[in-house]
Amino acid sequence: MSCAICEKRKQKRFCPAVHGRICPQCCGEQREVTLDCPVDCVYLRQARQHERPRPFEELDQSVLFPQVEIGEQFLFQQQHLLLGLSFALRKAARADRNLKDSDLIAALTSTAKTYQTLANSGLHYEMPGPNLGQQAIAGELQKMVQEYREAEQKHTGQTRLRDADLLRALVFLVRMAHARTSGRPRARAFVDFLLAQFPENPSAILPAEEAGSRIIVP
Numbered sequence: 001m002s003c004a005i006c007e008k009r010k011q012k013r014f015c016p017a018v019h020g021r022i023c024p025q026c027c028g029e030q031r032e033v034t035l036d037c038p039v040d041c042v043y044l045r046q047a048r049q050h051e052r053p054r055p056f057e058e059l060d061q062s063v064l065f066p067q068v069e070i071g072e073q074f075l076f077q078q079q080h081l082l083l084g085l086s087f088a089l090r091k092a093a094r095a096d097r098n099l100k101d102s103d104l105i106a107a108l109t110s111t112a113k114t115y116q117t118l119a120n121s122g123l124h125y126e127m128p129g130p131n132l133g134q135q136a137i138a139g140e141l142q143k144m145v146q147e148y149r150e151a152e153q154k155h156t157g158q159t160r161l162r163d164a165d166l167l168r169a170l171v172f173l174v175r176m177a178h179a180r181t182s183g184r185p186r187a188r189a190f191v192d193f194l195l196a197q198f199p200e201n202p203s204a205i206l207p208a209e210e211a212g213s214r215i216i217v218p
Contacts, residue, residue, distance in 0.1 A: 005030060016041055032184040039192050048189060053179040064178065065112060065171040074168055081148065081161070081169050088144040089173070090194040092137040099133050101181035101190040106130070107137035108177060112170035118163040141170075 003011045004020035011021035017035040028047075031037055037044045056064075075082070089108075093099050145166060149159045180190040 013043060032186040036186055051182060059178050064175050068168060068171045070168050070172050078165060078169055084144045084148055085141060085169055085173060086194060087198055088140040090198045092140045093191045093194060096133055099191060101177060101187045103133050104137060104190060105177045107134045108170055108174045111138050111141050112167060112174055115163050115167040115170060119167050
């Protein structure tokens with residue numbers, strides 16, 4: 001029997017994405033490129049075991065907001081903000097299982113650019129996402145920010161969260177997303193990372209302190 005994809009080489013493994021048997025070469029070449037690999041695929045899991053977050057220095061610096069400085073003190077002071085934004089991403093990904101890492105990165109980037117404009121000039125300019133999925137992600141991020149500020153107002157009588165702090169938090173998540181994704185067109189490594197940090201089963205959710213540490217230290 002030949003591979004269900006190339007129809008040339010001998011099939012050796014079952015591929016849940018095509019519901020058929022394929023050869024190891026097509027599996028490696030087409031994984032998350034032309035194939036929508038489910039997270040429970042044993043071969044996807046094996047491949048991810050050998051993948052590590054890409055070093056910051058090896059990424060395309062032009063898309064990482066290099067002019068934005070993020071110190072360790074900021075990360076630990078803003079753990080709850082980072083958790084809230086991360087949970088908003090997870091909520092969007094849970095609602096739409098077709099979302100890919102590239103969708104989350106695009107929505108994070110456009111939202112970060114909005115707050116970059118606000119922090120630098122005070123002008124509000126919201127960059128719309130190119131598709132409905134990315135617009136939904138941006139909507140969840142903005143909803144979380146509004147709820148965060150309302151909670152601050154309720155408990156302290158004032159809103160302390162600055163646009164500059166939101167920019168830093170969003171840029172941190174942009175950088176984390178680029179580091180954790182493989183960069184393949186249909187990659188979902190960052191999506192699956194977020195889903196693992198905030199499981200659907202409430203009893204499996206990590207304590208805030210532990211979840212925060214895992215978000216901050218990739």
